[in-house]
Amino acid sequence: MALAAKLQLRQSQSLVMTPQLMQSIRLLQLTHVELERFIDEEIERNPLLERAEPQDDAASDQAQKSETAPERDSAGDWFEGETEWSAEAISQKLDSSLENLFPDDPGTSERLGPDLTAQWKSAAGGAGTASSEGFDVGDMAAAVVTLREHVGEQIALASLSPGDRLIAGELADGLDEAGYLRIALVEVAVRLGTDEAAVAHVLGVCHTFEPAGLFARDLAECLSLQLQARDRFDPAMKALVANLELLARRDFQTLKRICGVDEEDLLDMLAEIRALDPRPGLAFSGGASDAIVADVEVRAANDGSWAVELNADTLPRVLVDNVYFARVSSHAKDQAEKDFLAECLQNANWLTRSLDQRAKTILKVASEIVRQQDAFLVHGVRHLKPLNLRTVADAIGMHESTVSRVTANKYMLTPRGVFELRYFFTASIASAEGGEAHSSEAVRDRIKQMIDEEKPADVLSDDAIVDMLKESGVDIARRTVAKYREGMNIPSSVQRRREKRALANAGR
Template sequence: MALSAKLQLRQSQSLVMTPQLMQSIKLLQLTHVELERFVDEEIERNPLLERVDPQEDAATDQVHKSREEEIRTDDWYQPDGSATSETMSAQLDTSLENVFPDDPGAAPRLGPDLAAQWKSAGSGGGGDSDGFDLEDIAAARLTLRDHVSEQIAFAFANAASRLIAHELADGLDDAGYFRGDGADIVERLGAQPREVEAVLATCRTFDPPGLFARDLADCLGLQLARANRLDPAMRTLLAHLDLLARRDFQALKRLCGVDEEDLLDMLAEIRTLDPRPGTAFSVGAIDTIVADVEVKPAGDGSWAVELNPETLPRVLVDQIYFAQVSSQTKNAGERDFLAECLQNANWLTRSLDQRAKTILKVASEIVRQQDAFLLHGVRHLRPLNLRTVADAIGMHESTVSRVTSNKYMLTPRGVFELRYFFTASIASAAGGDAHSSEAVRDRIRQMIEEEASEDVLSDDAIVDRLKGEGVDIARRTVAKYREGMNIPSSVQRRREKRAMSSVGSR
């Protein structure tokens, strides 16, 4: 067969991911913190981008509009609009549950008179707000290291002992446990092992009790020893905290050699101790959740869905600066650079505007789908998936997935991640509408909270009750939901409720 060259015409379709399209997709899934960082980087790279304070928004737009009418530009200069959005933010307080009471204390506060003096000094005694505001300055809290250092200064007169103590203090974690290596300190400082152990023994007497403990049992033991309550029975109990976690009270009574009454006294005393004495001095930053969308009742009985401007940065294209510079630019390279900057700036503002509209569109459909939840609570949360929302608003499922990632909605019932409203469907036993898995979880939680010590519900009993309420659910699903909510089994709950009822009746 002879080889020959020939021309063929073919027609095909392909999707080309341009850098601008990739940028728009990326912006959809960014959190507001990541978005702010991204915009700051773009503003640093692009001289035609500027950030506008929302309070100056109207005035800035008017100035730009009036000045643009006075400037003559080249034919290839095409002004473009900018993104706007609206309204409200929220903060979600979170708390940490623990089997032990947790009272880390409050940050020190200045009195009103002293605060007023600071504010007056910061503003130079004048009425303007150019000076600093006391509310903008976080009160310095006493750290765990500072607290320990103060006690070291009084506990050790010898400079070498103080140096060893400070090295030991460097080995404390946030809970106040000693995680360092004594042998390493001996090697680095050239000290004697018995000297390091003696300094550590003194440090273990510091306040609050429990500092420099090796583990939880040691921490509780230090606190009990300080109260002169570390008897042999209590030592045995601390050595078997795993049995306490499993609520195996029969085994504990046998090992400790005590009756039920004494064991209940010991458990009540254990609950008064602090398993993390160092957390009272924690200075870690508290992560706050800022809602991207706010939902509130409208006057006509529907829901008003609005965007939070704090999560959508206000960015404008400085078209005036571009016109001024381009009119004086003669070099072709500089002219091309300005053209590229203008194109990128316009694309960014359009992408931010499109991102805001997409978030609002998805959030509005979620509100429409979950109207019953907003009115009546979690029991009325409907089963919902990404495809349902995507089909309703004419978008791709992957777009909805990106929009709902790490975005939050402020509702009259609290702040929820948008993903919260997408739950699996559980069939109805009566053949009616399906039930949301989150609503079923809430019903299981309520059943367990209302159970009495003499009538603790097993997983099978919960299944029977749910089926009586029209929920067709398997036992293994109930067990999975219960374990996901960190709820112990019926055997463990029965032991704990009986113990608590015995303590309460005394």
């Protein structure tokens, strides 16, 4: 068969992902903080972009009043935080059997050290007599030291030789954000050309640093260091810390036998364990977390419906300076400069249109979510409807992937609190009576309430919960109940029965 060249005409359609289109898609899924950073970068690159910062007279007067007469809450209340012994914190230090070691009851603890707290109180106390600039909390937040800096100060003050200080600095570099030592002693010894015994000696000095528990190599050592600092590391407590796996399983009978104590003493020891901090280094996280800012606000309207509005604080105000473009382009020296200015103008106009389209899309998706979840806003989580991305996408005439991008990391302020948009998308659980399906989040809430209301003498098994849910019209499998329970860090019925009986006996 002979080969010959010939011409053929074909028609086809294809989607070309231009840089501008990719930018628009990217803007949809950016959070408020990420969007602000992106716009700052664009303004720095593009001379035709500028921020519009309107400030009315009322805002100016309010700002002036804030500067001349600042009002501050009690300084001690500002740094009162909660440290919770959650399953997540424990499972990072031990195997999965420890996920139920500590209950969900939060305990209050100071998040900063005594030096920083005193510094804050001193600064807050002088705020009322400061100059007209007042006192800015942001200045104090920026002055919070990191864990490495805090440890470095203690190394400098410790009774260590120059060589030992070098070892201590190397150990400090091996700390993770929770304050645990994540580097082997032999590795430090090899790196510094010394012996492991010298490194172990310096580690012993580092174990005396504040807050107690720093430089621990596992959870048991962290708790031991804190108990030693409190002079409470007696033989019974030592045995308890050495058997945290039994504590996680709530095997109180075995623990009483190993520790040689009665039930009342064991409960006192457990209370002391819960008062400790499993991650002492987190008080010096070294960086400010991005605050959650609601992108959409929902409030009740006068006609009984819901008013859905975009949060004005999350809407970036960007302007295209056409006057500057006209002035500069008239003085362009060559074609390259004209092309550069034309490209800047095109990109600036595209950005403003993309931001406007982003805002409209978020509002459109949020309004449909509110319409779908009206019962939740009125009655609560028990009335949350099953909802998926396709349902919303079909209702507003958008692609499912667009809805997915819009709902990622966006938050809605409602009369019932602040929720991520994806919170309203839940799986469907069939009704036992053939009626309307139930939301998985609503069923999860029912399971939690059942367990919270159970009595020590009548602890509910997963099978019992399944039967009760079916009586109320929820068709659910036992493995699903177990999955939901474990997802909420709720122990099994056997473990709950042991703990409730122990607490009941202790109250007699």
